Amino acid sequence: MNESDSRSLVEEASRVLRENDLGGWTKPAPGLYPHQWNWDSCFIAIGLARIDPERAATELRSLLRGQWRNGMVPQIVFDPKEKGYFPGPEVWQCERSPDAPTSVPTSGITQPPVLGTAVRAVFDRATAAGLRWAPEFAEEMFDRTLAYHRFFYDERCPDDDGLVVVVHPWESGLDNSPPYLDAGSRVHLAYTPKYERLDLLHVSAKNRPTNKDYDLFVYLLELMRDDDWNQKRYLAHAPLQVQDVLFNGILCRAHRDLEAVGAAIGRDTRELRDWRRQTSESINRRLWNDEDGTYWSWDRVAGTALRDDTLATFGTLYGGIADTPRCERLLRRLDDPTRFAPEDGYPVPTTALNSPRYNPENYWLGPTWIATNWLVIQGLRQYGQPDRAARLLHSTVELPKRHGFREYFNPRSGEGYGTDRFSWTAALSIDLIQSQDEVRQAT
Numbered sequence: 505m506n507e508s509d510s511r512s513l514v515e516e517a518s519r520v521l522r523e524n525d526l527g528g529w530t531k532p533a534p535g536l537y538p539h540q541w542n543w544d545s546c547f548i549a550i551g552l553a554r555i556d557p558e559r560a561a562t563e564l565r566s567l568l569r570g571q572w573r574n575g576m577v578p579q580i581v582f583d584p585k586e587k588g589y590f591p592g593p594e595v596w597q598c599e600r601s602p603d604a605p606t607s608v609p610t611s612g613i614t615q616p617p618v619l620g621t622a623v624r625a626v627f628d629r630a631t632a633a634g635l636r637w638a639p640e641f642a643e644e645m646f647d648r649t650l651a652y653h654r655f656f657y658d659e660r661c662p663d664d665d666g667l668v669v670v671v672h673p674w675e676s677g678l679d680n681s682p683p684y685l686d687a688g689s690r691v692h693l694a695y696t697p698k699y700e701r702l703d704l705l706h707v708s709a710k711n712r713p714t715n716k717d718y719d720l721f722v723y724l725l726e727l728m729r730d731d732d733w734n735q736k737r738y739l740a741h742a743p744l745q746v747q748d749v750l751f752n753g754i755l756c757r758a759h760r761d762l763e764a765v766g767a768a769i770g771r772d773t774r775e776l777r778d779w780r781r782q783t784s785e786s787i788n789r790r791l792w793n794d795e796d797g798t799y800w801s802w803d804r805v806a807g808t809a810l811r812d813d814t815l816a817t818f819g820t821l822y823g824g825i826a827d828t829p830r831c832e833r834l835l836r837r838l839d840d841p842t843r844f845a846p847e848d849g850y851p852v853p854t855t856a857l858n859s860p861r862y863n864p865e866n867y868w869l870g871p872t873w874i875a876t877n878w879l880v881i882q883g884l885r886q887y888g889q890p891d892r893a894a895r896l897l898h899s900t901v902e903l904p905k906r907h908g909f910r911e912y913f914n915p916r917s918g919e920g921y922g923t924d925r926f927s928w929t930a931a932l933s934i935d936l937i938q939s940q941d942e943v944r945q946a947t
């Protein structure tokens with residue numbers, strides 16, 4: 505992409521973010537997603553940090569309006585005026601928990617913890633720009649984010665080994681990804697929940713989860729709600745518990761980024777380092793399969809590996825978890841045209857091309873997403889693979905350039921699906937383009 509293409513893509517991406525800006529926070533997209541989502545806002549802040557650090561800081565502060573007393577940062581912070589999304593606050597009923605905030609309605613689960621990484625991005629950009637508020641922002645965010653990380657170790661490590669469990673497919677962020685369909689297929693639904701989907705008013709059913717998937721999503725929500733969102737009580741019988749390699753990898757990376765922020769403001773970061781080591785060690789010990797040459801998430805209820813080939817394994821590059829021999833095996837997988845490298849296409853498909861569940865048009869069953877590519881690109885850079893990272897970056901930003909700021913894309917043709925004017929596609933395109941300029945200037 506030449507300089508003028510890059511410039512116009514950044515301009516158009518900035519326009520998307522302005523359109524979805526609701527004052528202090530950004531909705532993921534018009535129509536389909538009218539509230540504030542956790543990891544969306546983190547990715548949005550990472551992009552905004554490049555063009556408007558002050559607004560990026562506001563994005564994270566507004567997300568933390570929803571933080572629970574037990575430290576959890578929820579998946580959704582609702583806009584009480586907005587009625588067009590299912591399930592809304594009246595379904596979650598989080599007021600049942602004494603830990604839920606009273607000033608704003610939220611959902612009762614969390615999402616992949618990108619927050620620590622977003623805090624670092626905003627702090628670093630604000631510092632580089634000489635903005636006076638940077639240390640104050642870091643002080644405030646350090647404590648809140650540390651409390652979020654502590655939530656995982658206090659409430660979500662049932663084996664006490666640093667492996668965090670995800671209890672709802674929506675928490676994983678990759679809602680209908682094959683490991684969740686597999687683990688979900690073993691959940692016995694004692695009844696069929698009654699509800700009305702609203703997502704299909706905006707997006708064709710062939711691009712979205714099935715009604716059966718939604719039955720599981722809503723059933724699990726109601727089951728956890730019956731325990732008044734009490735984590736310990738629910739975990740004692742939760743029928744879906746996944747020790748997810750991507751989620752845990754993201755947490756390790758966030759620990760490291762928060763350690764860097766803490767160190768810059770003279771805070772004690774030993775606890776973060778210990779968590780990071782423990783989680784990373786457990787991922788290597790429990791989730792690596794040497795025969796298959798990959799990491800698999802673990803179904804803690806069934807006591808079995810979830811051997812569905814998805815991009816989740818590359819979370820160990822992003823999280824700095826794999827050692828050199830394992831990294832090499834993962835790179836072979838990434839380069840394999842039968843798995844993650846579609847010929848003349850747009851890697852990285854979220855589900856491997858040769859998986860029996862692969863579907864290039866459906867949500868997390870195959871399409872390429874900008875956010876997951878962003879994670880892989882960071883991982884490649886970290887593991888000394890600048891050329892691979894640059895190639896992937898190039899094909900990634902071609903997607904919005906050719907097909908618009910769509911939610912996800914066909915890994916072979918590039919066709920866009922889901923909603924349009926999708927905020928994280930815009931925000932991370934900005935980050936990718938500008939980061940490549942930095943790499944170029946440095947060499």
Ligand code: 2M8
Pocket residue numbers: 532537541542543544579674676677678679703
């Ligand atoms: C998608 O998930 C929401 C539920 O959280 C939905 O389908 O209604 C996922 O892609 C998730 O990762 C994302 O955060 C959210 C908003 O963009 O949409």
